[in-house]
Structures are given as C-alpha cells and as structure tokens.
Amino acid sequence: MFHPQRTLITGGANGLGKEIARSLQRAGSLVTILDRDGASLKRTAEELGVSGIVYDLSNLQDLAREFSKWDTTYGPFDTLINNAAVSNFGTAWEFELKALSELLNINLLAPILLSQAFIKCRSQDKVRSKILMISSVSAFQGFPYASSYGASKSALLNFSEALSEELNEENLKHISVSVVCPSYLDSKLFSGARPLLGTRILKIQALADEIVGHLQGQTFLLIRPRRLAGLICLKNLLPHRLQIFLSRLLGVQRGMKPMKPSKC
Template identity: 30%
Template sequence: MRSDFQGRHALVTGGGRGIGRAIASSLKDAGARVTILGRDRAALDRAVSEGGAHRGLTADVTDAASVRAAMSEAAASDGPIDFLIANAGAAVSAPFSRSGEDVFRRMIDVNFMGSVHAAQAALEPMTKRGFGRIVAIASTAGLKGYPYVSAYCASKHAVVGFVRSLALETARTGVTVNAVCPGFAETDLVEESLDRIVSKTGRSREEALSELVRHNPQGRLIRPDEVAGTVLWLCGDAAASVTGQAIAVAGGEI
C-alpha cells in the first residue's frame, strides 16, 4: 500500500490535533508528503516537530480566500494536492430553543462551508490531472439525529449530502469523494463535551462518559487511529471505485 502514497501530497485541514493529527500522521507514515492546515499555530508547529506532518500552514476554513491562499502555497512548495482531507470542525451543544441563528451559522460555516472551501480549492487541479481523493470527516451526526446538537447535526448532514452530490459530478474524472462518519471519539471536542456535562449536571466524569458511549454498541469511544485507517484505505488505489459513500466508524451504532 505504501506505493500508493509515494510521491503524493496530502493536505489535512484541522490537522494539528485529534482526528486530523492522527490522519496526517498515518498519511505521512504511508509515504505521502503531508501539509496540515489550522488556526492554532502552536498546535501545527507541535505536530510538525513531533513528526506528524511535514509542513503546517495557518488558515481559517470559514474564509474561502484564506483556504485558497494556503492551499496554493502548499501546492507551490510540495506539489499538487492529491489527497484532500477536510477534517476541520467544531461542535456546539445547546437545546434548540437556545440555539440562535449565530449558532447555526457558526456550525454551517465551519463544518460545512469549511469542507466546501477546501474542495473548491483542490478540485480543479485534481480533475485536470485525472486523479484525486477528497475525504470529508463528517460524523454519525451526519447520518442520524442527536438531541441538543441540532445545529451540529444539520451541518454534518449537509457535509454528507455535499459529498454524495459531488461524487456524482466527478465520477468520470479520476477523483473520488467520500465521507467518514465517526461516532463519539477520543478527541478534544469530546473532552470538552464531558466537561460541559459534568458542570451542567453535577454527574461524575465516569457517568458523563457512560452517557456518551451508550450510543456505541461496543460501549467505548472511537480511537482517532481507527478513523485514520479508514481514510488511508479510501485514499489508496484499492478504493478507486469507492465514491459517494458515508462510512460510519462507530462500533455498529449506524
């Protein structure tokens, strides 16, 4: 499989931590040249210095011009982008009655438009070369509903719909477009969710964790490397006929 990645350039948005960092590290270990994008310069530098990527560039995925400029710089430095992993995301938890327009717009801007901006910057060069892999990191929240995260669910459903549509447009171009949909995973976002549950409900951290993992029939959080392994397969030659899919990595939840 390593030959599938030698001489290829991968770019991972939100690659400085969590699932994005695990994906970047897996792609690098497989032989790809890896650029990570994010807003946190310190996290990007740390990931690069610890061997998780070759290069880190700052960009705000909600700003199309920022994404395009960073991706152009990455391509100029390390060659055209062969693998785009649109991973950057955010989550907000609140009852719908307290989820104003600003909450919905923030979730759409980061989770959905962040994926759109990255794909728009990467797609034309991919189709001209006749090769590319676009993988959006969605969520099981893009395949089902959860209470108290209506804005987040709406944004992730939008990502899955976008992937399925773009895959049909690009089916004859050599570019595949897929989504990976993790359940609750061992990430900073989930740690923050646990903190909120503890502070709002008075439950212990163990009780809060049990509340999250009850959705997973395996009774555990998903490991970032499990998500990375799925992404790696989708980027490899063996998955050339796999496009328009939303693959759940969720212990049987979906």
C-alpha cells in the first residue's frame, strides 16, 4: 500500500481539492496546496494547517522551473495531484480563443508539464511516488454544452494511460499514475447540473475520502458513481445509434443544459 508523505495538490483552495487535502492530512501526509485564488488559498491553508502556494497554472512558461523551487521548499513531494480545472459552458461555436486557451492550459497542459517536472525530480531518487489525475466521466462521453471541458478531460485520460506505460517501459516503475473520473459534484463548477438517470450528485467529502483510498492502492482508474463504470463499458460495445440512445436515456443531453447561458 502506498502512503503519501508529502503531497502537492493543484486547485486546492476550494471544492474537491480542499477536501482531498483535508483527507490526506488526516491520513498523515504533509500537504501543500496550490491555487491562483490567493484569498481562498490563505483561508484554506490556515483552516487545514497546510502550506500554500499562489500560482496561476495558465502561466505555463515558468511552471517547470517553479515546480523545482516548490519541490525544494515544501518537498520532496512523493505525490502530485493534478486537480485544478476550469470549465466553459455553452455551445461549441460560442467559445472564444482566449477562454479555450485558458481551459486547455489549466486542464491539460499544466498537468502534463507538472507531471514532466515531477518525474524528472523523482526519477533519480527511486522513492516510490505517484501522480494522480482528476479527470471526469466526460472523458468517455461527450456532454453537450461542455465540449471543450470534456475534450480536455478525455485528452488527460489518454495522456495518463500512455504515461503509465512509458514509466513501466523505461524502468521507472517506482513512479505510478492513476486517474479518477467522477460525474457531477456538489461544487460551484457544476452548479445547476442535472445528475444522470439513476445517479446522484456526488458529495465532495465522501469522494475525497474514496480518492485517498484509491491513491493508496494500485488500481489505475476510479469511476464514480460506481454504476457508470459498467455503462461506459456497455456503451463502447454498442453501435453509434444505440450509444446515442443510451446517452439520451441517461440524460446526458440535458445534464449541462441548465448551465448553457454561461459565457466564456
């Protein structure tokens, strides 16, 4: 079983990141949270008694260099949790380049660059380490009105699968990768979303506790709610027309529709 000793969590000032930090601290890990919201970061760091770093992950240019500094100051980290994410809701043709660039920088490119920096730091010391990616069930299914968000999460899952195999092939087996794909959470990010048929909005604290358990294990992928895992497997076996029918039956098409007026 893997026991995180020193953990860096991006997007750790609020929502799921904050609750993961709380759960990890209870489990005995020394936690550092990173967020671009300085005021919220300060409040959460004081509330939980953890270290905090103010940084905007859309600034990719300095990210690798900054990680090395953070690893020296607050680490060495044996656990990296790429949790930070932003979303744009609306029809796909409404999104402006600036908003799309920010979303892809934060949701996809920042986790890739942080993972690169983390691996370079941990590849030499041979300490057992782990990278955890927070993706989404939208990695498996396109959700109308959240096309760019889903695209970023699908790409993140694909990258994680390849990265995991590369670490094994390059004899860096002491570094492992795992992914969590949750559905809608009770957070500001999904305010107004409708849960899929037969499911409920996930409670953040319960999910955070489960994520820590997943982090300590050896399983690559965690999908929540649990029943969606079977439906995702079934969907991939069906012809496209039946996939669309199943998606509509589950309410995928209406899940994000209440959030459609949101502008990027």
